[in-house]
Structures are given as C-alpha cells and as structure tokens.
Amino acid sequence: MSLYAVHYTYDERADDRAARRPEHLAHFRALAASGRCPAIGRYGDALQPGALIVLDVDSLDEAEQIVANDPYVLAGLVPERSIREWPAFGAWPARDFPA
Structure with missing residues (x-):
C-alpha cells in the first residue's frame, strides 16, 4: 500500500x-x-477553497478511481485536482468525520 495526497481546488x-x-x-x-x-x-483558510485527502491504496490507478467516483467530482464541483504519491511517515490522532 502507498499513501497518496489528493489536493482539490474548489470554485x-x-x-x-x-x-x-x-x-x-x-x-x-x-x-x-x-x-x-x-x-x-x-x-x-479562505485564500483558495479546497481540500486535502489522504488515500492509502495499492496504486495511483486506484487513487484516481476513488477520486473519479467522488460525488463532488461527478457533479463537476472540483475544477482542479491533483494526486501525488506521498511517502510520509509518522502518525496523527484519529478524529471523527463531521456530521
């Protein structure tokens, strides 16, 4: 498995x-x-609306498929996005998804 950093830029x-x-x-x-x-x-921040998504998947193709199936992407709401392999290390605390 590899980590991928997905950057979304919103409009x-x-x-x-x-x-x-x-x-x-x-x-x-x-x-x-x-x-x-x-x-x-x-x-x-309000500089440029967007998001960071970290995926832990087998390949870039799998990461691309996950992003392609995001309802935001399917609706055309992510005009710019990038996916890069991210060989990060360390840990961060778990947090719950917002309601």
Missing part, C-alpha cells in the same frame, strides 16, 4: 457543494472504514 459554487456534501462524506466514510482514507479535510 465559487459553495451552495452546490453543500447540497452534495452528505454524499461526498458518505463516499469517504466508507473508504475510511476500510482503512483506505486515513485523513480528509477542507482547508481552514
């Missing part, structure tokens, strides 16, 4: 994202439950 359609947020979170909750998404979260 101004915050209302559209809010409408799809439950589906988006359900997608990544299922991945978290299977151990394939150890971390996900939107950026906390």
